[in-house]
Amino acid sequence: xxxxxxxxxxxxxxxxxxxxxxxxxxxxxxxxxxxxxxxxxxxxxxxxxxxxxxxxxxxxxxxxxxxxxxxxxxxxxxxxxxxxxxxxxxxxxxxxxxxxxxxxxxxxxxxxxxxxxxxxxxxxxxxxxxxxxxxxxxxxxxxxxxxxxxxxxxxxxxxxxxxxxxxxxxxxxxxxxxxxxxxxxxxxxxxxxxxxxxxxxxxxxxxxxxxxxxxxxxxxxxxxxxxxxxxxxxxxxxxxxxxxxxxxxxxxxxxxxxxxxxxxxxxxxxxxxxxxxxxxxxxxxxxxxxxxxxxxxxxxxxxxxxxxxxxxxxxxxxxxxxxxxxxxxxxxxxxxxxxxxxxxxxxxx
Numbered sequence: 001x002x003x004x005x006x007x008x009x010x011x012x013x014x015x016x017x018x019x020x021x022x023x024x025x026x027x028x029x030x031x032x033x034x035x036x037x038x039x040x041x042x043x044x045x046x047x048x049x050x051x052x053x054x055x056x057x058x059x060x061x062x063x064x065x066x067x068x069x070x071x072x073x074x075x076x077x078x079x080x081x082x083x084x085x086x087x088x089x090x091x092x093x094x095x096x097x098x099x100x101x102x103x104x105x106x107x108x109x110x111x112x113x114x115x116x117x118x119x120x121x122x123x124x125x126x127x128x129x130x131x132x133x134x135x136x137x138x139x140x141x142x143x144x145x146x147x148x149x150x151x152x153x154x155x156x157x158x159x160x161x162x163x164x165x166x167x168x169x170x171x172x173x174x175x176x177x178x179x180x181x182x183x184x185x186x187x188x189x190x191x192x193x194x195x196x197x198x199x200x201x202x203x204x205x206x207x208x209x210x211x212x213x214x215x216x217x218x219x220x221x222x223x224x225x226x227x228x229x230x231x232x233x234x235x236x237x238x239x240x241x242x243x244x245x246x247x248x249x250x251x252x253x254x255x256x257x258x259x260x261x262x263x264x265x266x267x268x269x270x271x272x273x274x275x276x277x278x279x280x281x282x283x284x285x286x287x288x289x290x291x292x293x294x295x296x297x298x299x300x301x302x303x304x305x306x307x308x309x310x311x312x313x314x315x316x317x318x319x320x321x322x323x324x325x326x327x328x329x330x331x332x333x334x335x336x337x338x339x340x341x342x343x344x345x346x347x348x349x
Contacts (some may be wrong), residue, residue: 001303001349002028002054002312006217007319009037012045019046019053021323024344025339029054029084031215031314042281047081055081058180058215058314059090059162062115063108064242070115071122075150075157083155088180089116089213090162109167114137114138116159116175123157126150160215165248166197173201174207178213181317184243184252185216186288190309192255205207212221213311219290220315224333234278235317236290236348241277245269256286295337299344307349 005022007015007030022030030046030053043055055077062070074087091097091112097105114136125132125144132144160178162168172179179198181190199209213232219236223229243249250262261280268276286292292300308314315338325337 001307001310001345003302003345004029004054004056004312004314005318005322006031006033006058006314006316007042008035010042012041012050015042015045016066018319018323019050021335022319023050025051025322025335026343027322028225028312028342029056029334031058031217033058034186043077043083044080044083047077047084053084054109055085056160056215056312057088058160058217059088061096061101062089062112063091063097063105064103067115067118068122068141071078071119071126072150074119074159075123075153077124078155078157079121079151079153080285083125086158086160086178087119087315088160088162089119089170090180098306109171112139112161112168113171113175116161116171119159120157120175126154127154158213160213165192166193169197170201170204171214173198173203173207173209174205178215178311180213181216182243183217183219184240184247184249184289186252186256186309187305190214190216212310215312215314216310217301217314218306220298220302220318221286221290221292222337224295224297224337232317233286233292237278237281237286239273239316240281240285240289241265241268243324244281247278252289253285256288258282261285295340299341299348302341302345303348304312304314313345 005027007018010018014343019030032042039057039060044168045056077085091108094105097103118134118136118141121132121134121141124130126149132141134141158177160180160241161172162180163172164182198212202209202212219239221232223232245265246263247262253261264335265277291301291305302313318338321334322338324332
């Protein structure tokens with residue numbers, strides 16, 4: 001089981017510094033999200049700064065880009081990192097796709113299925129194992145002159161997708177190499193919903209579910225002092241609460257006996273009451289959706305919970321702590337603690 005760090009927007013100097021700190025701390029890799037910034041340039045810079053780290057997009061938004069553009073970019077990243085990259089794609093939500101990116105959002109699960117197959121067809125054409133002749137439901141890619149094709153390489157090309165609901169999860173089981181699990185998850189969700197649905201999708205395509213990797217973001221709550229633990233708990237509660245306002249995620253609470261949580265969170269959000277959102281996430285819920293432990297126990301708790309399921313766990317909020325401050329103050333001590341956790345997880349796995 002690999003242990004990565006999640007990061008979002010950074011300038012290039014920050015991306016390089018984080019990559020060096022992450023590698024020096026003994027982590028396996030960095031996962032780049034696409035929110036206010038595309039991930040590709042950050043990954044290029046980070047890969048030059050840390051020559052052992054593995055990189056993932058979790059996720060890059062699919063629909064605003066043609067499959068050819070995405071495939072060409074990913075193929076270039078894999079080639080230039082010597083195979084230290086796997087492509088993670090997601091559909092995003094309708095409002096962002098139609099109103100921020102200005103493209104269509106019809107039949108997202110079927111469209112993403114077609115998109116993944118089109119990207120994989122591009123990879124095979126880039127490797128010169130077959131002619132590009134993809135004719136799908138939404139995408140048709142049939143032209144790739146030799147002078148317009150990337151330089152071939154023999155590094156593996158993995159395509160993963162994010163999935164929460166049943167239709168998209170079955171699609172992942174059918175066509176993806178891995179799944180980016182939503183940060184708001186319980187182990188009951190993984191065991192009782194995610195894995196059976198992935199198995200259904202895999203069976204429909206004649207695949208084994210064992211071929212599908214799980215990349216799992218993890219909320220962690222830890223600290224040296226009661227004050228530090230309280231701050232970490234507050235941040236985790238607010239992030240869980242933010243995700244929990246999404247109506248489609250209400251089942252994550254309801255099926256575990258936390259009925260009505262989404263409704264309470266939505267009311268608090270509409271009122272701008274962040275304290276009420278935080279208070280809606282009880283201690284029991286925090287233990288369910290986050291890993292809560294002292295520093296000395298955190299690695300064991302992560303391994304116990306995810307070792308038999310995750311290919312990569314991704315620490316949701318460790319980036320700032322791993323950077324440290326270059327001295328011997330509290331930030332540097334926290335960076336050292338994260339390094340202990342990373343090395344212990346990798347050794348135990």
